[in-house]
Amino acid sequence: MATNFLGRFDSQVARVFKYAARAAWKNPKQAFFFTRIRSAQKRAAATRDRQRERGVQVPPLLIASITRRCNLNCRGCYARARRHSPRPELTDEQWQGLFEQARDLGVSIIMLAGGEPLLRPGVLDVTRRFPGVIFPLFTNGLLLDDSVVARFRGQPQVIPVLSIEGWEPETDTRRGTGVFERVAAAAEKLRTAGLFFGVSLTVTRSNFEAVTAEGLVQALIGNGCSLFIFVEYTPAAPGTEDLTLLQEQRHRLVEFSEGMQERSRPVFIVFPGDEEQFGGCLAAGRGFVHIGPDGSLEPCPFAPFSDANAVDIPLAEALGSHLLKAIRDNHAELKETRGGCALWRRREWVESLARKDQA
DSSP states (O other), X not given: OHHHHHHHHHHHHHHHHHHHHHHTTXXXXXHHHHHHHHHHHHHHHHHHHHHHHTTOOOOSEEEEEOOSOOSOOOTTOHHHHSOOOSSOOOOHHHXXXXXXXXXXXXXXXXXXXXXXXXXXXXXXXXXXXXXXXXXXXXXXXXTOOHHHHHHHHTOTTEEEEEEEOSSHHHHHHHHOTTHHHHHHHHHHHHHHTTOOOEEEEEEXXXXXXXXXXXXXXXXXXHTTOOEEEEEEOOOSSTTOGGGSOOHHHHHHHHHHHHHHHHHOSSEEEEESOOGXXXXXXXXXXXXXXXXXXXXXXXXXXXXXXXXXXXXXXXXXXXXXXXXXXXXHHTGGGGOOOSSSOHHHHTHHHHHHHHHHHHO
């Protein structure tokens, strides 16, 4: 069962890069890069298999929230709702050390998040050292000036992903007046520079129809977008559960994404997507794991519970923490059927595991 799940997940990752090479067909240099990176992904998958034989559960994807700081104050932001640790943010050197360990263990994709990652410009000096690892960098786009774009141009492994909520009304309502226009200007800079870039759209029950309108997607494709990541809204605070997608909307979102993938060249991803085919929740290292700004290893950005810090102990040891292992061993408890995040709905259970392990 586990082998089948892992094989399916690795196949999904490989398929994404196959589509990325296709999406870059107008740019031979980009297409060659994604073709070459597919070989690196296969080698990383083999490394993960060897680690599992040694008893280390290594996910393909690491989500790294490299800073708590942000230059926006978006409504419902999960990063602002987190209980912040008194420990300081990791230095660029510490992040580099963690990324080296992750690469050597077989992690092949490191998603850079925040806060706003570009408030830590030194991270682009770090990513330069990892040409075989893909770094999707999720940004609100407001700090994307010509100098930053020039730094992206020299690092095809770093893929800027601009965050929006739909058209201007939806985006500005959540992110602030004038933000959509500034993000559009950032997208134009990336398109003019000939860079491979994407957009991230947070999908809620209320903006579902706007976000899944084919007209929006086609307009973004026309503006040079080659990657679409639809992120299902997850509550960051009690009282926001009514924004989570209905079950029928979740199915429609996956169907919309798959349909667009068949008809269009860009890459389409739904996160977390159809987890049922992988046997339930992908957090805690089954498919991905999260490192907070202070190095705390957590099951998921939306489940900020930790019993291990990847600065205090090697990453391989932290991945085997009691909390993460307990969640993986009991992932049958996380079968989500009502929409939203299973870890969020069972947060008291997850928190009790963390307390038990700390005790």
